[in-house]
Amino acid sequence: MKFLLEADLEKLAKWLRFLGQDVLVLKGTINKRSIMEQGDRVFITTSRKWERHLKDWGVSYLVLPRDDWEVQLCLLLKHFRIRPTLLLSRCPYCNTELERVNKEKIKDLVPPLVYEFGYDFTQCPKCQGVFWKGSHFPRMKKMLRDILKRC
Template sequence: MTFIVDTTLGKLAKWLRILGYDTVYWRADDPEGILQRARDEGRTLVTKDTKLYKGKGSLEALLIREDNPFRQLREVVRHFRIPVNKGMLFARCLACNAPLEAIDPEEAKGGVPDHIYHTHQKFSRCPSCRKVYWAGTHYGHMTRVVERLQKEPS
């Protein structure tokens, strides 16, 4: 399942990417543009904008009711019954949505702080924006949030 998320749901877009879902974060205030892109790419629209939701036509869409990002994520997972798989986690760039590629530690050198380079063995890089990722302190927090999501009843 692929998503397109409107400008009001940036944190949700990030969390869907963390879960491994191809998620476009639409930053423009362009209702026709987001609807057209969703149609062109076969994406599911996720929005808090009731006017945009009402104009969706035959597009698959979800109107988010929650304000809290975790609850928004739970709303999407429950509504679409999408799997929360540890194997899919952290597979996409949080900045640009491209699939990440594993790289050798030598390739990460210069792209990460020295202490990170010397204390981590696994790195990934975005082939599009070149951002380098590793399992740092944020990784633990994100993993706990995902585990919490997995434990909650559907």
């Protein structure tokens, strides 16, 4: 599934990307043209004022509550029946699909201990970000489990 989120949903976008979802964030003016230019995506907003317009424009959408990104994530996953698995297959910053890379290629891009003990590195071909399942990965899994308990 492909999503288009309004700009104030950046944290939600990042977590959806952790789950392997194709997510763009609409920065700037929200109008029919800016939404339609992004192709066939489900528009995610926290503003009910867009609901009538989105219906008129034939845009698929979901309106989420405004304040709590964890509740937003729960509701979105349930609504679209998305499996909550940390795939880490997309860049959390620019949405590009990550590529597996040889450890030597990223030697100068990661801390020495990460290079020495890390494995299974991926890199974003667009922004050049480097990612790995380090000590943060179990914390991310726990955080996701805790979030899902709130649903």
